Each structure stands twice: as C-alpha cells, then as structure tokens.
Amino acid sequence: MxxxxxxxxxxxxxxxxxxxxxxxxxxxxxxxxxxxxxxxxxxxxxxxxxxxxxxxxxxxxxxxxxxxxxxxxxxxxxxxxxxxxxxxxxxxxxxxxxxxxxxxxxxxxxxxxxxxxxxxxxxxxxxxxxxxxxVNPGFLMDTLPIVLTGPCQAVSKIKVTRMMDAAKRRIPYQKKVGVGLAKEEFERMIGEKIITGHVGLFESIAMIAEAVGFELDVIKELPPEPVITASEVKTPYTTVKPGQVAGLKSMAYGIRGEEKVITLEFISYAGAKEEYDAISIEGIPNIRERIEGGVHGDxxxxxxxxxxxxxxxxxxxxxxxxxxxxxxxxxxx
Ligand SMILES: NC(=O)c1ccc[n+]([C@@H]2O[C@H](COP(=O)([O-])OP(=O)(O)OC[C@H]3O[C@@H](n4cnc5c(N)ncnc54)[C@H](OP(=O)(O)O)[C@@H]3O)[C@@H](O)[C@H]2O)c1
Incomplete structure (x- = not known):
C-alpha cells in the first residue's frame, strides 16, 4: 500500500x-x-x-x-x-x-x-x-545498545563511545559543535545557548535505563568541552586554524547510587582520524561491539x-x- x-x-x-x-x-x-x-x-x-x-x-x-x-x-x-x-x-x-x-x-x-x-x-x-x-539519538547510542543486551542474562554497566570527523558532516551540524570558533567564543556561545552542541545524550540514557530496568537517581550531562586543533583543518564550511575549536567532547552519565551505570561519550571534531562507534556491556556475558569507520550521522x-x-x-x-x-x-x- x-x-x-x-x-x-x-x-x-x-x-x-x-x-x-x-x-x-x-x-x-x-x-x-x-x-x-x-x-x-x-x-x-x-x-x-x-x-x-x-x-x-x-x-x-x-x-x-x-x-x-x-x-x-x-x-x-x-x-x-x-x-x-x-x-x-x-x-x-x-x-x-x-x-x-x-x-x-x-x-x-x-x-x-x-x-x-x-x-x-x-x-x-x-x-x-x-x-x-x-541516528543519534534514535539508534547508535540507545537502540543499538538496548538490542545488544538481548542475549545477556544480566547487565550491570553500559558504555557507548561515538568518535567522528565533524568535517564530513552537514554545515548546521558543524556550526552547532563549534567548528572554527575561538575557545572563548565557543564557551560563550554554549553558555548562552547560541549553539547547542550535541543534543540527545540525556534522552538516550533515559531510554536505555527504561529498557534495561536501571532505576537511575540522576542523569548527569557535563558541559561540552572544546577540542582544540593543533594543525589547520579545512571543511566544506570553514578553515579551522591551529588553536581554534575543531569540535567538542560531551560526556553524560546515568547514575544509580554512587555508580555510573550508563556512560555516553560523544567526540566530534574536524580532522578526527579514527572514526568508530563502540559499545561495551558489562554483564553475563560481556559484550563488545565496534563499528569501524562509524556510521555517517547524516x-x-x-x-x-x-x-x-x-x-x-x-x-x-x-x-x-x-x-x-x-x-x-x-x-x-
Ligand atoms: N536525531 C538525530 O539523530 C538527528 C540527526 C540530524 C539532525 N537532527 C535534527 O534535525 C533538525 C533539522 O536539521 P537540519 O540540519 O535539517 O536543520 P536545518 O537545515 O536548519 O533545517 C530546518 C528547516 O526547518 C525550517 N523550519 C524551522 N522552523 C520551522 C517551522 N516552524 N515551520 C516550518 N519550517 C521550519 C527551517 O527554516 P529556516 O532556515 O528559515 O529557519 C529549515 O529550512 C535539527 O534540529 C537537527 O539537530 C537530528
């Protein structure tokens, strides 16, 4: 139909x-x-x-x-x-x-x-x-780890890392992760919410927790940290000079008691050489999954x-x- x-x-x-x-x-x-x-x-x-x-x-x-x-x-x-x-x-x-x-x-x-x-x-x-x-939120940092817990008898911790070259992404994305900004400008624009950084780590953690039955006390998202480039990087959007912001790193945690039972690590900057999506599940059995090259977000x-x-x-x-x-x-x- x-x-x-x-x-x-x-x-x-x-x-x-x-x-x-x-x-x-x-x-x-x-x-x-x-x-x-x-x-x-x-x-x-x-x-x-x-x-x-x-x-x-x-x-x-x-x-x-x-x-x-x-x-x-x-x-x-x-x-x-x-x-x-x-x-x-x-x-x-x-x-x-x-x-x-x-x-x-x-x-x-x-x-x-x-x-x-x-x-x-x-x-x-x-x-x-x-x-x-x-792709994220929606798949790589939530649906995929949830599915990978399917063959586990028990799960105690989940960690997902996404490492990307921001230069390969669309221009609105490069803008929101701060590609080409000075460090102070990045911090001001993030602080004033003029740029958002990545949005969705909180939602991914909440979805994983609900699916696997982790009763979280808190979901803690740290402010994004700028990644400063040491060498010039050209992107379809701009040229990032040494000392400027090439992108960012964002961390978020699902915390139960004192323990970080879910960790999401999102690293995206222009010029990143190694790209991958990795999931690590501590449980019975442990599960390690890594997509070499990563999945292109757009x-x-x-x-x-x-x-x-x-x-x-x-x-x-x-x-x-x-x-x-x-x-x-x-x-x-
Ligand atoms: N979940 C995920 O994995 C994922 C992945 C990629 C993107 N996204 C999100 O998807 C959204 C779109 O991304 P994008 O890169 O396509 O952004 P974009 O290029 O800025 O496109 C948004 C479009 O919507 C139009 N628009 C804004 N408000 C509107 C309204 N009230 N009614 C009708 N049209 C309206 C905009 O017009 P103007 O330009 O005139 O404002 C623009 O043409 C973003 O929020 C992005 O973060 C999510």
Whole structure:
C-alpha cells in the first residue's frame, strides 16, 4: 500500500529525506512545509534541485492539512521539544502520524513528562503515532545498545563511545559543535545557548535505563568541552586554524547510587582520524561491539527516518520511542 508523506521542514535533513522518499516506490510526497522565504511557493523538486514533483512548498500547515490527506508527516525543524510541540500537535490534530528528527522527542518522558503525556494523549485521541528518531539519538547510542543486551542474562554497566570527523558532516551540524570558533567564543556561545552542541545524550540514557530496568537517581550531562586543533583543518564550511575549536567532547552519565551505570561519550571534531562507534556491556556475558569507520550521522539519520515510516504507520497509536516499535530495518523499495 502506498504511504502518502508530507515534509515539514526542508532544511539539510528534510531535503535529503525528501530526495530518498521520492525514489521509494511505496512512498509518495503529497505536501511540503517550510518557513524559509526562498522555498515557500516553489515546487519541492525545484527546491531540491530535482525535476518538478508537483508539490508546492507552503508555510501554512493548517491550510495544507485542510486540502491534502497524508498518512505521515516527516518532521525536521528543530531539536527543542518546546519549539516543535505546537508543530507536532497541529499534525496530530489533523489526524496524521509523525516521524521527527527532533532529538528531545526521542525519549521525552524524563525531561518533559507533561509535554510527553500531552503528545501521547493527543496522538491516542486522534488514532495516530508519533516517533522521534534519527541516528543519534534514535539508534547508535540507545537502540543499538538496548538490542545488544538481548542475549545477556544480566547487565550491570553500559558504555557507548561515538568518535567522528565533524568535517564530513552537514554545515548546521558543524556550526552547532563549534567548528572554527575561538575557545572563548565557543564557551560563550554554549553558555548562552547560541549553539547547542550535541543534543540527545540525556534522552538516550533515559531510554536505555527504561529498557534495561536501571532505576537511575540522576542523569548527569557535563558541559561540552572544546577540542582544540593543533594543525589547520579545512571543511566544506570553514578553515579551522591551529588553536581554534575543531569540535567538542560531551560526556553524560546515568547514575544509580554512587555508580555510573550508563556512560555516553560523544567526540566530534574536524580532522578526527579514527572514526568508530563502540559499545561495551558489562554483564553475563560481556559484550563488545565496534563499528569501524562509524556510521555517517547524516546518511544514517535520513535512513532511520525513511525506514521508520512504515513502522510508524503500522504502530499502535500514541507517542512511541524506538524501544517500542518494530526493530529497525532497511526499506529497500
Ligand atoms: N536525531 C538525530 O539523530 C538527528 C540527526 C540530524 C539532525 N537532527 C535534527 O534535525 C533538525 C533539522 O536539521 P537540519 O540540519 O535539517 O536543520 P536545518 O537545515 O536548519 O533545517 C530546518 C528547516 O526547518 C525550517 N523550519 C524551522 N522552523 C520551522 C517551522 N516552524 N515551520 C516550518 N519550517 C521550519 C527551517 O527554516 P529556516 O532556515 O528559515 O529557519 C529549515 O529550512 C535539527 O534540529 C537537527 O539537530 C537530528
């Protein structure tokens, strides 16, 4: 059965998702929403640099939802749940399922229990499903370690490390991890929340803890530390001079009593030579998994969103997380 998708947010991620959707036989794009002036009123194909798709980009979701019937809204506008809440609520109220890249939607029950319950209730009332996903949060630092505990009889600790070359990532990502800033500028911009660093470690820890039954006393996220480059690095976004910030390191812990039972280590800077995603589970048995080269975050996020579409459409109504829906798998046609 064909699934009709509406894009909400056609930035770097939404645009790439749209390109992949337009190639899938099972999926059809029937609407597109964005507020950027250079996109509104244009054919989506033209915005994406493709042939015309017969879908005009609008900045008025209510108007679109009153005219076009979609099965799912594919949402990619912001990391902040407070910001995206009204957008998600509009989609759900119009009777549409939602899959979103919003990091804070991936597991909102611990940081924003009220908003999470409101989305859940609204989705159930309208008989639709809402999921926040992506590569991280959504897969590498939560779903994958959760799945790897499947063959364990017991688990006492989980550690995940993600090491990436930020120069290979999209420009909005390079900006948010501080590529090319002076150290003081990085600290000020992080302090004033002008840049966010990576968003999602808190949500990944909360999701793992819930899935494996760790009763955490606290989730502690340390402020991101700048990684300073010793040699010049060129990226498609900027040139990072020696002594400037090439990216960051973020640490977060799920703590029970005095013990760090979950540790997430996120290191991303332009010029990183060795890239990998590693998971270490202490349990019976111990499990060590390492993806050499790592998973490219932008490619992986686009895939996670597109591959989740049929699973979200088939899922039970309500706000769901990656631990609640069918295991991730590629949608090959
Ligand atoms: N979970 C994950 O693993 C994962 C991975 C990658 C990205 N993400 C997240 O996904 C989000 C999108 O990333 P991106 O790189 O594509 O960002 P982006 O290039 O900035 O794209 C966002 C798009 O949404 C538009 N927009 C903003 N507010 C809107 C609104 N109220 N209604 C309609 N359109 C709106 C923006 O327009 P303007 O430019 O005019 O504001 C822009 O075109 C970010 O929050 C990012 O952190 C998550």
């Amino acid at each position: 064909e699934i009709r998708a509406i894009l909400f947010g056609i930035g770097v991620m939404g645009g790439e998702i749209a390109r992949i959707i337009s190639k899938k036989k099972r999926l059809k794009i029937v609407g597109a929403i964005d507020i950027a002036k250079d996109k509104v009123g244009k054919d989506l194909g033209e915005v994406l640099g493709l042939d015309k798709l017969g879908v005009l980009v609008t900045d008025d979701p209510d108007d679109l939802f009153s005219e076009v019937n979609g099965d799912i809204v594919v949402h990619a506008t912001s990391s902040s749940l407070r910001q995206v809440y009204p957008q998600i609520a509009r989609c759900v109220s119009a009777g549409m399922n939602v899959v979103s890249t919003c990091e804070e939607l991936s597991y909102p029950y611990r940081k924003y229990p009220e908003l999470a319950n409101e989305i859940d209730a609204l989705a159930k009332k309208n008989g639709v499903t809402v999921l926040g996903t992506g 490619i992986g996020t686009v895939a996670m969103i597109v591959n989740s579409i049929p699973k979200v459409v088939d899922a039970k109504p309500g706000l769901v997380t990656m631990k609640d829906i069918a295991v991730p798998s590629v949608m090959s046609t």
